[in-house]
Amino acid sequence: MGxxxxxxxxxxxxxxxxxxxVHRQNSGPLPMFQxxxxxxxxxxxxxxxxxxxxxxxxxxxxxEDQVKIAKRIGLMQHLPxxxxxxxxxxxxxxxxxxxxxxxxxxxxxxxxxxxxxxxCIDDWLMRSLTCPSCLEPVDAALLTSYETT
Amino acid sequence: xSSLPRRIIKETQRLMQEPVPGINAIPDENNAxxxxxxxxxxxxxxxxxxxxxxxxxxxxxxxxxxxKVRFITKIxxxxxxxxxxxxxxxxxxxxxxxxxxxTILLSIQALLSAPNPDDPLANDVAExxxxxxxxxxxNAREWTQKYAVED
Numbered sequence: 001m002g003x004x005x006x007x008x009x010x011x012x013x014x015x016x017x018x019x020x021x022v023h024r025q026n027s028g029p030l031p032m033f034q035x036x037x038x039x040x041x042x043x044x045x046x047x048x049x050x051x052x053x054x055x056x057x058x059x060x061x062x063x064e065d066q067v068k069i070a071k072r073i074g075l076m077q078h079l080p081x082x083x084x085x086x087x088x089x090x091x092x093x094x095x096x097x098x099x100x101x102x103x104x105x106x107x108x109x110x111x112x113x114x115x116x117x118x119x120c121i122d123d124w125l126m127r128s129l130t131c132p133s134c135l136e137p138v139d140a141a142l143l144t145s146y147e148t149t
Numbered sequence: 150x151s152s153l154p155r156r157i158i159k160e161t162q163r164l165m166q167e168p169v170p171g172i173n174a175i176p177d178e179n180n181a182x183x184x185x186x187x188x189x190x191x192x193x194x195x196x197x198x199x200x201x202x203x204x205x206x207x208x209x210x211x212x213x214x215x216x217k218v219r220f221i222t223k224i225x226x227x228x229x230x231x232x233x234x235x236x237x238x239x240x241x242x243x244x245x246x247x248x249x250x251x252t253i254l255l256s257i258q259a260l261l262s263a264p265n266p267d268d269p270l271a272n273d274v275a276e277x278x279x280x281x282x283x284x285x286x287x288n289a290r291e292w293t294q295k296y297a298v299e300d
Contacts, residue, residue, distance in 0.1 A: 095247045096212060098156040123213055124246055132247035 069126070076125050079138065080109045081118055095133060096120035112136045153181050157207060160250050172254045174205065182207040186218075186254065190297065191262040195289035196224070199297030203233075203257070205250065215244035216253055225285075225292035227266040227275035235260070236270035 061069070084101040093100050094107075094117045101107060107115040108122070114133045116124075121132075129138040161181070164174050171191070177183040186203040190196030202221040208214050218240060220233035228236040239248060239256050269275030278285040 096156075097154070098159045120246075127213060128245075130245070132245040135243075135245060 072126060072129070075129070075138075076122060079111075079125075081106055082109060082115075083107065084115070091115065094120055096124065110136070110138055154211075156212060157181065164251060169251055169255060171258060172251075174250060174254060182211075184250065188254065188258055188261070190293060191258060194262045195286045196226075196261045196293050196297070199224075199293035200299065201261075201297050205254075207250075212246035212248075215240050215248075216250060218253065218257065223292060223296040225274060225289040226261070227264050227269045227271055227278045227285075228260055230271045234270065236268060 084103060084105045084107050086101075086103045091101075091114070094115075096116055097120050099117075101115075101117070106118045108118045109115055110121070110131045112131050112134050114131050116132070124132055125138065130136065131138065158181075161176055171189045173187040174184045175186075177185060184205040184207075186205050188201045188203060190199035190201065200222075201224060204219050204221055206217045208217060218235055220229055220235065222233075223231075224233075230236075235257060237256060237260055239245075239253060264278060266275040266278035274285065274288075277288070
């Protein structure tokens with residue numbers, strides 16, 4: 001074991017990248033692609049509630065707001081993501097976009113076990129940490145630990 | 150203008166296919182986000198017999214934010230002001246994207262059956278509703294006859 005890494009050791013850059021990605025995968029509960037999704041969601045969507053002018057970037061948000069957003073993203077990352085398996089017990093339609101779930105599509109599970117498309121529910125959770133269907137707070141325990149620290 | 154989200158198309162189709170009794174919502178021919186709404190006054194309410202016109206608009210970030218709804222027909226109600234603005238929790242802080250045009254209009258219909266003078270928007274109306282409910286109901290009936298019944 002470990003031979004594969006040694007073979008690549010002549011190329012410093014690839015080794016560096018390899019070790020970095022291994023490190024990231026181990027450090028967080030979520031794979032990298034989800035961070036990219038967040039970028040797509042956060043910068044375009046909060047602008048709708050902020051004002052008419054197009055937002056050049058997040059630099060216009062106050063530091064306090066940025067911390068708030070970061071905390072919320074942190075909280076949301078604790079909500080598990082799975083793939084829709086088409087089982088009959090679950091809802092067939094995402095109530096937010098009203099499109100039917102496709103098998104193997106990424107869905108986020110809330111603690112109440114309601115499921116939504118990741119993109120749909122994340123957009124909502126940035127506004128309100130409640131389940132759209134049952135209005136349950138997403139996770140009171142997690143929430144308090146995040147808000148107070 | 151950006152293309153119409155599939156959700157709005159679906160909701161509109163379902164509203165047409167399975168209309169709610171006493172409620173009629175038709176999209177404007179030039180703007181699919183603007184609906185011409187008619188709500189009939191519920192039975193056993195002072196609004197019975199009335200036909201109330203409302204306008205409903207789906208904002209750009211719908212369903213992340215609530216539809217905007219306003220009475221066009223004048224109505225004597227403690228939770229509806231003289232501009233037709235409606236004080237209803239699901240239109241404000243209790244909005245959830247699981248709600249729909251249909252459920253919002255049902256809530257408004259229910260508000261006509263159950264005025265809530267403790268959470269007023271039209272203060273003079275709410276005040277009378279609390280101190281002299283019989284007179285307030287009489288006023289509501291008169292206004293219904295005067296403004297919401299077509300000859």
